[in-house]
Amino acid sequence: MSHLEPRPFTVSARGPLRGTVTVPGDKSISHRALMFSALAVGESRIEGLLEGEDVLATAAAMRAMGADVARGDDGVWRVHGVGVGGLLQPQTALDMGNSGTSTRLLMGLVASHAITATFTGDASLSGRPMGRVIEPLSRMGADITASPGGRLPLMVRGMNPAVPIEYSLPVASAQVKSAILLAGLNTPGITRVIEPVSTRDHSERMLRGFGAELSVEDAPQGKIISITGEAELKPQHILVPGDPSSAGFWMVAASIVPGSEILIRNVCMNPTRTGLITALKLMGADVAEIDRRDVGGEAVADLRVRHAPLRAIEVPPELAPSMIDEYPILFVAASFAQGRTVARGAHELRVKESDRIATMRSALEAAGVHTEEFEDGLAIHGSGGEPLAGNAQIASKLDHRIAMSMTVAGLHVRAPVTIDDASPVATSYPDFFHTLDALGTPR
Structure with a gap:
């Protein structure tokens, strides 16, 4: 890439x-549609998927971890998921190209599965710090080895079962929030993210649509997003x-x-x-x-x-x-x-x-x-x-x-x-x- x-x-x-x-x-929705479909049991259909290099990097990564992801001649993408907890060990490094969204969200997915994944990217992505994701995922039990400065290439050794956490975002970041929620999908108990400043909420909307038990409440310290782990996601038909x-x-x-x-x-x-x-x-x-x-x-x-x-x-x-x-x-x-x-x-x-x-x-x-x-x-x-x-x-x-x-x-x-x-x-x-x-x- x-x-x-x-x-x-x-x-x-x-x-x-x-x-x-x-x-x-929409790029944000496209990434999430592929990831959540890959974690559902059964076939999901996605229409209007952004077919740019960033999203294709996500599709390739989900294939590498066991999902069947294919684009039909009709332009509709069909994803046969492996179920939450069913991700397989990728045989090669996951090339994220230029996609920070793919990297951070997939780090969250891997963090609570009993697999190890190496993430690589292009020169631009390799210069971007991942510390803000590494910190909460490490608290959940993942073992993450990064290049100097918390950068790519990096390796995530997932922990299963992972440890549910309550985490207040130090900076407004939908990617960090989503990474924690995705790790929480396969973590026993309830994982909570406190969001002092609201960010894009595509993950919350779509996770609910797939059947995850997720709640959002307003509190003095901000929005509290809670997700109950060991979820079973149901396949969906998504219009992006x-x-x-x-x-x-x-x-x-x-x-x-x-x-x-x-x-x-x-x-x-x-x-x-x-x-x-x-x-x-x-x-x-x-x-x-x-x-x-x-x-x-x-x-x-x-x-x-x-x-x-x-x-x-x-x-x-x-x-x-x-x-x-x-x-x-x-x-x-x-x-x-x-x-x-x-x-x-x-x-x-x-x-x-x-x-x-x-x-x-x-x-x-x-x-x-x-x-x-x-x-x-x-x-x-x-x-x-x-x-x-x-x-x-x-x-x-x-x-x-x-x-x-x-x-x-x-x-x-x-x-x-x-x-x-x-x-x-x-x-x-x-x-x-x-x-x-x-x-x-x-x-």
Whole structure:
């Protein structure tokens, strides 16, 4: 899964973007759909699965641990699970490619099974710390040997039976929460996660759907999520809604390119994922929700986005957990706003596929944007809707969201912008560039 040959991409200003987009299936939901289906007894069917490299890494790992995972000619994925507690010893290392979600959640799964798994990844993933997952899983009894700094490659020796714990998350992280809950699935007793700041809740929703005994209660210290172990999961038919993170690129593109109007179909509107929409509306973006409905337990809507002048705001820091993956594209929107936008409260960006605060600052500065860097975010002085200078060489740092965000920025520039390596885009949005071509033509 490693990217051996960089693939540069040059983007120039384009005329109005117009058309209808169906974004890939939600990445977070796709990962979980495969994992939970692999732990159910019987056949689950998954429609709309994101077929990017990150999710395919999860599919391969579940196959390696005994599940039958196959894509039919009809595009439907069918998974015959092994049951909770039934994971088999993988015969080779599990290659996670660039996927932090796969790594952290699967570490949780392995932690309470009597198997040993080695996790490897590409250069970007191998630079990301896993200590925040290692700590609680070690408390549950797993023996984890990591490379220096708590990084990949690492080995997880599961403990069975594992020890149920009550764990308060020191940082807001849906991945850490989910890893503990997944370990708790095969752990006798009740495992509890205390979440002082709410994060995306796809794991909780889907685990309940599969039949796990899981409760969520509000308490003074935050949400308390409790899962009863030794569960028996029942196979499901899952419809994966469109990824709001992927939709975010087109929302911002339509907002900043004059004359644009885009309809984005079937976008997941889970309230823990709509922070970018909230922030863009505060900035004056013209985003309309059409035909809001429920699909497979998740709220879904079509989004119509039209070009509109954006104004600078102070981004409410409480939005951070519901838009942590969308900060890079929010920074792009801020680059075209009138005034100085301040976006803070996003410490988590420092440990994503790249240090997204530093990487986006360098990229935007190269394109002619004046920024100020904080430990937890950026201040961005916008152009007031005018094109950026462009004429820039952008380092994507093997980060798919940096590459796509700066491609969007390059749609309204005076001189072309070149991304040094666009190949990481395949990890989450394989058709991104084809969709861009379909929506608009070069000037």
